[in-house]
Amino acid sequence: MSLYFLKKALLALGQLYKAGRKTSSPCLIMTLLVKNEEMMLEKNLLFHKAMGVDGFIITDNNSTDATPRIIEKYRQLGWVKEVISETATDYEQKAWVDRMIWKAKTLYHADWVINADADELWYAPSGNLKDEMAATSANVLNCEMRSVYPEEGKPFWTWSRTVGYVADYEQYGLSLYSIFERQNKKVMHRTDGYLQISMGNHKVRLFPQRTQDSAVRVYHYNIRGKRQFLEKMINGGQQLERHKGRHGGRHWRYFYRLYKEGKLEEEYDRVIGTAVLPQLEREGYVRTDTTIPDFFARLARG
Secondary structure, X not given: OOXXXXXXXXXXXXXXXXXXXXXXXXXXXXXXXXXXXXXXXXHHHHHHHHOXXXXXXXXXXXXXXXXXXXXXXXXXXXXXXXXXXXXXXXXXXHHHHHHHHHHHHHOOOOOEEEEEEOOEEEEOOOOOOHHHHHHOOOOEEEEEEEEEOOOOOOOHHHOOEEEOOXXXXXXXXXXXXXXXXXXXXXXXXXXXXXXXXXXXXXXXXXXXXXXXXXXXXXXXXXXOOHHHHHHHHHHHHHHHHOOOOOXXXXXXXXXXXXXXXXXXXXXXXXXXXXXXXXHHHHOXXXXXXXXHHHHHHHHHHO
């Protein structure tokens, strides 16, 4: 065990007296790891602030678009508590997210943390993400992921269809890593007892650990059109090639291999099921879900 991990374990042990205690008015910090997210970032911040997030810690990894300007705008408003400019060109997601969690815990006194990506909107049916946090003695809450079907030429927050898991993807001619693949749940967690986050933020280690399912749903805009898909897979693949570890990012590695073979563009249609979309709709794999469009409509009305 590394000295760093041992120190975290000893700190968690020292917080055992807080285990199982509800927090009536929790401080909630969201961490975001971003790169060239001008399309989504501002709406992400507006959405989650309205959902009860108290503040954001953002790591910006070499963005070259308007992302830094958006971050600075909301830093000046006081929403973004800290900005970390990460200039590394490898892909150390776990380490970068872990750094933000510890800042949320030790510098900003967060009771709970949500480790999100810019393409995720965490929706609480009650209207406030803190409601379940305040009501539970668990310290890890599992949240369902729902992929949102891309609609070219329309703002992403108006898209009104989500997709279900297609087990037999070959029957429909879908990609191995299509938008219809199984979505693993994501977690939001307390800071007391925190030890380690997983790659992709799907799991977390706390001591002690008490996990339960949550009503919170994560709307995932993992595909936002052909151009964004190609740029994301090429950039992610290049970063992972430089990553010192061998685990994580399997889909990026898959698509990056196709890119090097000149096959990535034709794979995109298999990713979103273009040729079989009417069939997928008839069979219930593509469903109408107006949760997010309705939310932003209410937000616009004030």
